[in-house]
Amino acid sequence: xxxxxxxxxxxxxxxxxxxxxxxxxxxxxxxxxxxxxxxxxxxxxxxxxxxxxxxxxxxxxxxxxxxxxxxxxxxxxxxxxxxxxxxxxxxxxxxxxxxxxxxxxxxxxxxxxxxxxxxxxxxxxxxxxxxxxxxxxxxxxxxxxxxxxxxxxxxxxxxxxxxxxxxxxxxxxxxxxxxxxxxxxxxxxxxxxxxxxxxxxxxxxxxxx
Amino acid sequence: xxxxxxxxxxxxxxxxxxxxxxxxxxxxxxxxxxxxxxxxxxxxxxxxxxxxxxxxxxxxxxxxxxxxxxxxxxxxxxxxxxxxxxxxxxxxxxxxxxxxxxxxxxxxxxxxxxxxxxxxxxxxxxxxxxxxxxxxxxxxxxxxxxxxxxxxxxxxxxxxxxxxxxxxxxxxxxxxxxxxxxxxxxxxxxxxxxxxxxxxxxxxxxxxx
DNA sequence: CACAAATTCGAACAGTGTTCAAGTTTGGAG
DNA sequence: CTCCAAACTTGAACACTGTTCGAATTTGTG
Numbered sequence: 001x002x003x004x005x006x007x008x009x010x011x012x013x014x015x016x017x018x019x020x021x022x023x024x025x026x027x028x029x030x031x032x033x034x035x036x037x038x039x040x041x042x043x044x045x046x047x048x049x050x051x052x053x054x055x056x057x058x059x060x061x062x063x064x065x066x067x068x069x070x071x072x073x074x075x076x077x078x079x080x081x082x083x084x085x086x087x088x089x090x091x092x093x094x095x096x097x098x099x100x101x102x103x104x105x106x107x108x109x110x111x112x113x114x115x116x117x118x119x120x121x122x123x124x125x126x127x128x129x130x131x132x133x134x135x136x137x138x139x140x141x142x143x144x145x146x147x148x149x150x151x152x153x154x155x156x157x158x159x160x161x162x163x164x165x166x167x168x169x170x171x172x173x174x175x176x177x178x179x180x181x182x183x184x185x186x187x188x189x190x191x192x193x194x195x196x197x198x199x200x201x202x203x204x205x206x207x208x209x
Numbered sequence: 210x211x212x213x214x215x216x217x218x219x220x221x222x223x224x225x226x227x228x229x230x231x232x233x234x235x236x237x238x239x240x241x242x243x244x245x246x247x248x249x250x251x252x253x254x255x256x257x258x259x260x261x262x263x264x265x266x267x268x269x270x271x272x273x274x275x276x277x278x279x280x281x282x283x284x285x286x287x288x289x290x291x292x293x294x295x296x297x298x299x300x301x302x303x304x305x306x307x308x309x310x311x312x313x314x315x316x317x318x319x320x321x322x323x324x325x326x327x328x329x330x331x332x333x334x335x336x337x338x339x340x341x342x343x344x345x346x347x348x349x350x351x352x353x354x355x356x357x358x359x360x361x362x363x364x365x366x367x368x369x370x371x372x373x374x375x376x377x378x379x380x381x382x383x384x385x386x387x388x389x390x391x392x393x394x395x396x397x398x399x400x401x402x403x404x405x406x407x408x409x410x411x412x413x414x415x416x417x418x
Numbered sequence: 419c420a421c422a423a424a425t426t427c428g429a430a431c432a433g434t435g436t437t438c439a440a441g442t443t444t445g446g447a448g
Numbered sequence: 449c450t451c452c453a454a455a456c457t458t459g460a461a462c463a464c465t466g467t468t469c470g471a472a473t474t475t476g477t478g
Contacts, residue, residue, distance in 0.1 A: 037466085117390065118323065168384070176373070187369070424474080429469090443455080443456070448451085
């Protein structure tokens, strides 16, 4: 028998996966999520289209893995912001604004995230399992906001409601900002987010005094 | 010469357009926006695929017209809610909640709206002209909220900021609600929206006393 | 070297939106 | 009623998509 995969062999295979994912990230960024074709990704990675199917189940699977990386980066970003802020109220503020600004400054990642919320790419759709994985990754990235709220004096359930509200408000503003439709109104998305977060922090710290 | 289109002829032609649009609405609702194929729409309308191109420029144009109708319905809904409410503060509340609930209760329309914000369908994308048309239709539907805010004592610019915030908050909650991801958290989207609107109305009426 | 496992590819399939030239239907002018 | 142009419809094709499959190639070790 010709031996099972050696450790080294497995590392090489993993490396090839990341090469494909890098190519996918590039093509996603260049052509947009919907415009990105599997053939374009394959070409950029130096493969024939069919070769990708040895490393990934589908185009959707590639998308899911790129998104997972994006959510991990979001988590890092929020976590770092919290660790650098001084005081409970300031940490809460920082966490919420970090979430907003991550997506404000990285439109590509926002696109990836929206796709998750629209059910991903077709036709297969990401399976129940992968979907919940991504849910958890998003929840993990948002955790620091809830933690900071608790630290600032909120109950656990109030903290979670605040995360929902913050997520919703930020997402809506990002939608307006990212699509250029914020100009429908004479407003700055960043300022609106700061106003919202400031208001909530004041209310929370006042109520829990 | 064989004469220009008579009035009657034009009415018949318009009727055919609406038949296609009705078919499109059905297929959109049944197969989802992305899953809906032009061939399916044509078949449901009793046409060959190519025939649609006599009445519409593209699949995108069909989508845009269906969306326009949806936005008109939204405007009616919000307008009616305002006209039925008593008192400035109550009118403001009613307008904002009507906007939210229209989309909470009509997921299909929400889908249509999100497509507008994601740049519409590919490949052509709806042109600058059509895009601004739809922008105006959306702005018109939101106008009653701003009017009610002014009536309740806000300045025009504050009223518009409130529209931005309300739109953002509602959109974010709807995104969570519509994708079932609100269950990530233990919260009701409708309650969160009521809490937000109530808070804003109180703040506005208190500040403008 | 030899052989099996891991990997890659060309070709094909069913599907998409769209175009085009060729047809059919229609309704009013002569 | 006839005729003809305008309005309308269509089948076939095009370029593209994600995906599948069998055959070919590369790879690493016994």
